Amino acid sequence: MLQVSHQSHPLLCALAAAVAWPAVRAARRRYTAGALGESRGSLQVLGDWMVLLGVLAVLRTAVGEVAEPSSALAGLAWAPLLTTVCRRVTYHRLIAARREAHAVRRVLVIGEPGAADHVVGHLASRTEHAYVVVGVVPVGSAKLECGAPVTERLGALAPAAHADDAAAVLRAAHEHSAELVLVAPGPRLPAERLRRLSWRLHDAGLPVALLPGLIDVQVSRIGLDATAGLLVLHIAPPVRHGVQVGLKTALDKTGAALGLVLLAPLFCVVAAAIRLTSPGPAFHRQVRCGQHRTHFTMWKFRTMVADAEARKAELERTGANEHDGLMFKMRRDPRITAVGRFLRRCSLDELPQLVNVLRGEMSLVGPRPPLPEEVDHYDETALRRLAVKPGLTGLWQVSGRSDLSWDETLALDLRYVDNWSLAGDLDVMARTVRAVVDGRGAY
Incomplete structure (x- = not known):
């Protein structure tokens, strides 16, 4: 056997x-x-x-x-x-x-002139995606001059008249060697017209993609369903409760406690350097806005002269602010001390915020904590960045920091708030090490 x-x-x-x-x-x-x-x-x-x-x-x-x-x-x-x-x-x-414009797909955009212009501008503002727009076909009976600003930037001739004229779309796709037709639906392109157009494009071997009008929603939050012949797009709400949030809190508390213990000798050295090189305390305390607009006292190593806050108003009056938004930033801020410039370059001035993390006022990863006077000028969109705890590091810190415009900063924070995940936090922590070494935007 x-x-x-x-x-x-x-x-x-x-x-x-x-x-x-x-x-x-x-x-x-x-x-x-x-x-x-x-x-x-x-x-x-x-x-x-x-x-x-x-x-x-x-x-x-x-x-x-x-x-x-x-x-x-x-x-x-x-x-x-x-x-x-x-x-x-x-x-x-x-x-x-x-x-370098390699590994991309050539895309023909179909939509009303305003919607098409928005799509082209949004795709052109980023370089990490796989689409390069090679032409635009305006929807409906819009005059040619309505589509001109889009097509002039592209250096492409927009075919005439109606996007539901499949012959015009196919001719444009052939002329520009398009590999994908990207459609921005609107009042002039309802479901039935879109259906007939997609039939002709698919019969010609051209794939079609639809833009639902959503911005910065991760694929993991989206689900598809077919109800009574209608395609339904389900969008899961941002994670605000549950196991992942509990793990984030545990990671924050554990990481902050270990960091304070292990970095205690460094804290002593930095504090002594600050006290010996400029008059004033070693630590700087400042009121900031946390989650749901709650005020808290944030701790930092002092990097400026002792009367920096009093001198800020004078600098603002003289137009010294180099940032286009609500934050005050100067590349050559005269209030920063020699030791403070080094601390900012290495991001060591932020380390005392581990105390705020341990107290539950901040997180290891999150949006930058704003000043109350900045929040007073927030609109409804900007206030959404306060839906989560502010962070010691975040997408702002690893994407350019002070080199970013206010619109770029706000977009990064909203992307984090709406698409937060524990894996994303771990990724930001890993990228923080490279950002600290690089030092770009740290001033």
Whole structure:
């Protein structure tokens, strides 16, 4: 009688895992053109790894034990780690290629002149996406001069008259070698006209994409449903409660406590340097606005002269503010001390805010905490950035800091507030190290 051997076969296990891992990734469509190199979060890799364990468990049951569980898990632990590293490298190479106008899809935009202009401007303002607009077809019976500003910037001739004239759209797509037709629906392009147009485009082999009008909503928050023949787009609300929020709070408290203990010697050195080089206290306390507009006292190392707040009003009167928004920023602020300039360059002045994090007034990651007088001038859109706790670091700090305009700063904060996730926080923390070393925008 043939007996199945239950001896350990490490090489066989390694070969099975080496074949199963890319097979699992391929089955979950990780290597498609629309997914390869795109940033979708590290939790996706962990999910694939769990599927791999299930596949290998089935194989082990079918053919007999090929390795001890402990040795198998030790070997397979490298799979998600190496895959994550490769994904990050591929992602950065893809973004660099797109900045040089490589690895992009040629897009023909269809929409009313105003909507088309907005779409073209929005796509042109960023370089990390896969679309390059090569032409625009105006919707309806709009006069040609309505579409001229869009087409002049593109250097492309807009075909005439009606976007539902499939012949005109196909002619424009052929002339500009478009690979995708991007449609911005509006009153002049209702569902039935869009349906007929999509039939003709699909019959000609051209894919069609629709813009729902949403901005900065992550794919993970979107779901699709078909109800009575209607396509329904479901948008999940931002995460404000639950396990992830509890984990964030635990991470904040633990990280702040460890940071204060480990950095205590550095705090002493910095405090002594400040006291010895300029008169005044080592720490600077300032009232800021936190979550839901709650006031709290924020701690920082003092980087300016002791009467900096009194001198700010005079600088504002002379037009010294170099920022276009509500924040006051100067590249060569005369109030900053020599030690303070070094602290800001290395972001060491922010470290005392770990006390605020430990007290629950701030988080390790979040929007920049604004001054009360800044918040007094906020509109409804800007007030939404106070829906979460302010952070010691955040998208603003890792994306250019003071070099960013107010509109760019607000857009980053709203993107964080609406799309927050624990994996996103971990990513920002990792990027903070590079931002501190780079020092761009730190003044």
